[in-house]
Amino acid sequence: MAKFFMNYFSFFFFLYRLVFKPSKNPKAFHRTASNIHANEGKLYHKYPSFAHRANLSKDQTLLLFNVEDALLKSPSLFPYFMLVAFEAGGLLRAFFLILSYPLLCLVGEDLGLKITVFVCFFGVKTKSFKVGSAVLPKFFLEDVAVETLEVLKKGGKKVGFSNVPRVMIESFLRDYLDIDFVVGREVKVFRGYFLGVMEDQKQSNAALETIIGSQGLGICDVIGISGFKGSLQYHLSSHCKEIYLVRKADKRSWQRIRRDEYLKPLIFHDGRLAFMPTPLATLAMFMWLPFGITLSIIRAISGILLPYRLSIPILAYTGFQLFLSPNPSLQSSNTRKTRGRLYVCNHKTLLDPLYLSFSLQKDLTAVTYSLSRVSELLAPIKTVRLARDRDQDSKMMEKMLNEGDLVVCPEGTTCREPYLLRFSPLFAEMSDDIVPVAMDSHVSMFYGTTAGGLKCLDPLFFIMNPRPSYNVRVLDGVCGLSSFLGGGERSRFDVANHVQSEIGKALGFGCTRLTRRDKYLILAGNEGIFNKS
Numbered sequence: 001m002a003k004f005f006m007n008y009f010s011f012f013f014f015l016y017r018l019v020f021k022p023s024k025n026p027k028a029f030h031r032t033a034s035n036i037h038a039n040e041g042k043l044y045h046k047y048p049s050f051a052h053r054a055n056l057s058k059d060q061t062l063l064l065f066n067v068e069d070a071l072l073k074s075p076s077l078f079p080y081f082m083l084v085a086f087e088a089g090g091l092l093r094a095f096f097l098i099l100s101y102p103l104l105c106l107v108g109e110d111l112g113l114k115i116t117v118f119v120c121f122f123g124v125k126t127k128s129f130k131v132g133s134a135v136l137p138k139f140f141l142e143d144v145a146v147e148t149l150e151v152l153k154k155g156g157k158k159v160g161f162s163n164v165p166r167v168m169i170e171s172f173l174r175d176y177l178d179i180d181f182v183v184g185r186e187v188k189v190f191r192g193y194f195l196g197v198m199e200d201q202k203q204s205n206a207a208l209e210t211i212i213g214s215q216g217l218g219i220c221d222v223i224g225i226s227g228f229k230g231s232l233q234y235h236l237s238s239h240c241k242e243i244y245l246v247r248k249a250d251k252r253s254w255q256r257i258r259r260d261e262y263l264k265p266l267i268f269h270d271g272r273l274a275f276m277p278t279p280l281a282t283l284a285m286f287m288w289l290p291f292g293i294t295l296s297i298i299r300a301i302s303g304i305l306l307p308y309r310l311s312i313p314i315l316a317y318t319g320f321q322l323f324l325s326p327n328p329s330l331q332s333s334n335t336r337k338t339r340g341r342l343y344v345c346n347h348k349t350l351l352d353p354l355y356l357s358f359s360l361q362k363d364l365t366a367v368t369y370s371l372s373r374v375s376e377l378l379a380p381i382k383t384v385r386l387a388r389d390r391d392q393d394s395k396m397m398e399k400m401l402n403e404g405d406l407v408v409c410p411e412g413t414t415c416r417e418p419y420l421l422r423f424s425p426l427f428a429e430m431s432d433d434i435v436p437v438a439m440d441s442h443v444s445m446f447y448g449t450t451a452g453g454l455k456c457l458d459p460l461f462f463i464m465n466p467r468p469s470y471n472v473r474v475l476d477g478v479c480g481l482s483s484f485l486g487g488g489e490r491s492r493f494d495v496a497n498h499v500q501s502e503i504g505k506a507l508g509f510g511c512t513r514l515t516r517r518d519k520y521l522i523l524a525g526n527e528g529i530f531n532k533s
Helices: 002-020 067-071 078-089 091-099 101-106 109-121 136-141 146-152 166-177 201-215 233-239 279-305 308-317 328-332 352-360 373-378 390-403 425-429 455-463 492-507 516-523
Strands: 035-039 042-046 061-066 157-165 181-185 187-190 193-198 221-227 242-246 321-325 342-345 365-368 382-385 406-408 434-442 469-474
Touching: 002 279, 061 067, 061 146, 061 201, 067 157, 067 221, 067 242, 078 091, 078 109, 078 136, 078 279, 091 101, 091 109, 091 279, 101 109, 109 157, 109 193, 136 166, 157 166, 157 201, 166 181, 181 201, 279 308, 279 455, 308 321, 308 352, 321 352, 342 352, 342 492, 352 406, 352 434, 352 469, 365 390, 373 455, 390 406, 390 425, 425 492, 434 492
Parallel strands: 042 242, 061 157, 061 221, 157 181, 221 242, 321 469, 342 406, 342 434, 365 382, 365 406
Antiparallel strands: 035 042, 187 193, 434 469
């Protein structure tokens, strides 16, 4: 038995290091421009020679491109379907899909796609399907090639064509790449549920022909980009003046776009998986799950029941990393006061106040919003709910500060990406002893936040990661609103914006005016108001 577990762990850690530690030195892309062949007056070029072409007229160019062959660097669509299976269908559906992977490799590409769509979509409720707009855009953006993005920036009407279900790609193409028309295969629906069967390819071909016919009038240049064996070939040869073909070997040397090159910033996204679920990565995840659940229970018990001097070493021994950057000036001025100190943190997970308490090794009271009853019962520190009423919340926070130190996350919700949401200004009126705290966290497998899932499981998913980490940085104190009332030059909004900017500078995050309501409207289609149960 011991030998079995040793072999099991050895194989897991081999997969973990292989999958979650990608190479940092990808080959540089060498651009070339050479014609492959010419046929019947059509010019066929090796892609991306089009990137060297002069700027095109936005009014006289129609660009047709295949999403899988011309836009994405990854040669496989399996990770995106695994995201659909896991996020929309659950763990069992994802497990069944990974078991089906050997069969998908043996059957043909077309049959394999049909089987994959059936496994991922069958029985999924259409109204609750948010994966295409809330989860997949992040992973698609990370897979977009720089070479294709340069082409899309040149202007003109753009038509994206794909063989995968349209519900998976439409939001990504329209919202983040400004694609004018999206053509994909529809998944049949019966009484509000996906049947897992795609409509015939002829229907998407007809839709593409309609778009070309309606947009092609007055267009001088109709340009197509596709693979050598893509289903777009017929339409390219029929309508395009120039055709650019992509070889699979060429895609290996493509470069993925960086975050600062996105046409539109990606601020919000949902889902539990924090990695691209390739077959090997998915296998490593399922191998980790039994031990991850056990380890999370050990970590939770240590953090809840044991004192700081015991829980911190145990958490570190189990792989949890906690980095603290204390502020000596605040520690030296830690004299006895009649009121508590107000710690203002950016919000990364529900565990922010807890790990600030661990870092400072002192008991704190956390102000919470829409926290589940399960999380409240298990929390090792005192938590107090906000009532979403300004006067009532002010009185409650005033009372808590008279009793001791208080932690507040004025963003009101978490943000995974390196951005800060707008800070609610209520805290600026509560105290003149405000301490901004910059927090950042890192996970490799599971996100510890969600907008559309069960929030009571958020802490469990976070501590289930093999090596989760928290970085806590205590900044210089900031005066509250009452210190500026004499001159009348500063409002509570100015104080809140100042604290937001100081935390943003410390973390290197961008400051936004987006709110909790914006996040939930984008990701979940509601305003983020939940029952207290």
